[in-house]
Amino acid sequence: MRVFSSLQLLSLAFGVSAIEQRDATLAYNQLQTWYNQSIGLWIPSTGWWNSANCLTVVANLATTDAAVAGKAEAVYDNTFYKAQEYNLQMQKTDEAPMYLVQSHHGAHLPKHKTTGFLNDYYDDEGWWALAWIAVYDVTGDRKYLRTAESIFEDMAKAYGTTPCGGLWWSKERTYVNAIANELFLDVAAHLANRAGAKSDYYLDYAKREWSWFKRSGMINSQNLINDGLDNATCENNGGTVWSYNQGVVLGGLTELSRATDDARYVTKAKIIADAAIANLTDSNGILHDVCEPDCGADGSQFKGVFARNLQILQQYSPETRYATFLEHNADSIWKYDRSRRGNKLSLIWSGPFIKPANASTQSSAMDALIAALAT
Numbered sequence: 001m002r003v004f005s006s007l008q009l010l011s012l013a014f015g016v017s018a019i020e021q022r023d024a025t026l027a028y029n030q031l032q033t034w035y036n037q038s039i040g041l042w043i044p045s046t047g048w049w050n051s052a053n054c055l056t057v058v059a060n061l062a063t064t065d066a067a068v069a070g071k072a073e074a075v076y077d078n079t080f081y082k083a084q085e086y087n088l089q090m091q092k093t094d095e096a097p098m099y100l101v102q103s104h105h106g107a108h109l110p111k112h113k114t115t116g117f118l119n120d121y122y123d124d125e126g127w128w129a130l131a132w133i134a135v136y137d138v139t140g141d142r143k144y145l146r147t148a149e150s151i152f153e154d155m156a157k158a159y160g161t162t163p164c165g166g167l168w169w170s171k172e173r174t175y176v177n178a179i180a181n182e183l184f185l186d187v188a189a190h191l192a193n194r195a196g197a198k199s200d201y202y203l204d205y206a207k208r209e210w211s212w213f214k215r216s217g218m219i220n221s222q223n224l225i226n227d228g229l230d231n232a233t234c235e236n237n238g239g240t241v242w243s244y245n246q247g248v249v250l251g252g253l254t255e256l257s258r259a260t261d262d263a264r265y266v267t268k269a270k271i272i273a274d275a276a277i278a279n280l281t282d283s284n285g286i287l288h289d290v291c292e293p294d295c296g297a298d299g300s301q302f303k304g305v306f307a308r309n310l311q312i313l314q315q316y317s318p319e320t321r322y323a324t325f326l327e328h329n330a331d332s333i334w335k336y337d338r339s340r341r342g343n344k345l346s347l348i349w350s351g352p353f354i355k356p357a358n359a360s361t362q363s364s365a366m367d368a369l370i371a372a373l374a375t
């Protein structure tokens, strides 16, 4: 008869099984079945800004996974050259390209000229800047850092030009929302810690954005961040509390703490993280967005952004409750939200696996796996 330890018995009883590095490698292999080599993007499986998040996930996984690191080099290189060309091409077509139709809740064609990783959405630009920073972090290749810096310049040009303050969502200048402003903070704070002689330049933007953001009204009385500001009054518009809006700010504040040695930013980040976990988890501590199961092409990305940024906070200033949260979510994904054949990961982290799984649901879930593995 086999003798079980009490821990093993517990595991058997409750089906507990900790996520392992090789699971993340398997998830990576599945993600790359959706990678479109000829355009360097995860299209048509997912869209333009989601592809920036896929790239971020690949770079983050490559920092700890030797099996992935070797293969990922070719992905950075291919995406760097091909995706820019694809973006340019898309702007020239008359019919709305698929990724734009699906993105941003039926947004129309951009009217402005675009180059490289720029388009009409400041949030999209922020995602690409962060992706190239993640690639710079793992490769040390400065061309990726320079790309992030040049994307930031395009965002900075519009900073402070809205009647409410802060940054517009898009070049159409119709809405001031949380995500574009959080990404502006996050990119500026990341660059402040990486840009050498130009660090103060970025730090100044990060500080200004945060001192505006915390008083903008976007953070409500429960310390949750709503979608954006009312166009007419510049007050909180009561929009949905999306998981990603509780996430990006955590990375931004952590990088700001690192750049300044001022712990108050991290203290505030923990207040937001705790409020989000209380508001957006089920009774088992698993994260959800209110759109589930119909989150469209954008909402399917959100939860991973929260997990990724909680890990950035966790690495800088650890808390047992965050480690537990990340482990539970990763284990739940692997156990309940995975396809029977292959290693596809789908939208609802508490399960069950639902179709379609795609590069968006996969990369989002992988954010949680990677975060748990790093904890």
Ligand SMILES: *[C@@H]1O[C@H](CO)[C@@H](O)[C@H](O)[C@H]1NC(C)=O
Pocket: 036, 038, 039, 043, 044
């Ligand atoms: C890659 O993207 C191009 C452009 O959108 C598309 O025509 C092609 O079918 C895609 N390839 C795959 C394998 O999906």
Ligand SMILES: *[C@@H]1O[C@H](CO)[C@@H](O)[C@H](O)[C@H]1NC(C)=O
Pocket: 174, 175, 231, 237
């Ligand atoms: C006002 O805000 C909404 C988002 O709540 C946005 O969709 C809309 O385009 C904005 N602009 C105007 C001019 O109404």
Ligand SMILES: *[C@@H]1O[C@H](CO)[C@@H](O)[C@H](O)[C@H]1NC(C)=O
Pocket: 220, 222, 224, 241, 278, 279, 280
């Ligand atoms: C989460 O926050 C929203 C908006 O602040 C609120 O309406 C909702 O009741 C909260 N839900 C939970 C479970 O706390």
Ligand SMILES: *[C@@H]1O[C@H](CO)[C@@H](O)[C@H](O)[C@H]1NC(C)=O
Pocket: 044, 045, 046, 047, 102, 294, 295, 296, 297, 300, 347, 354, 355, 356, 357, 358, 359, 360, 361
């Ligand atoms: C990816 O899957 C999610 C969740 O099933 C779905 O909401 C989304 O529309 C899919 N994305 C695309 C581009 O089809």
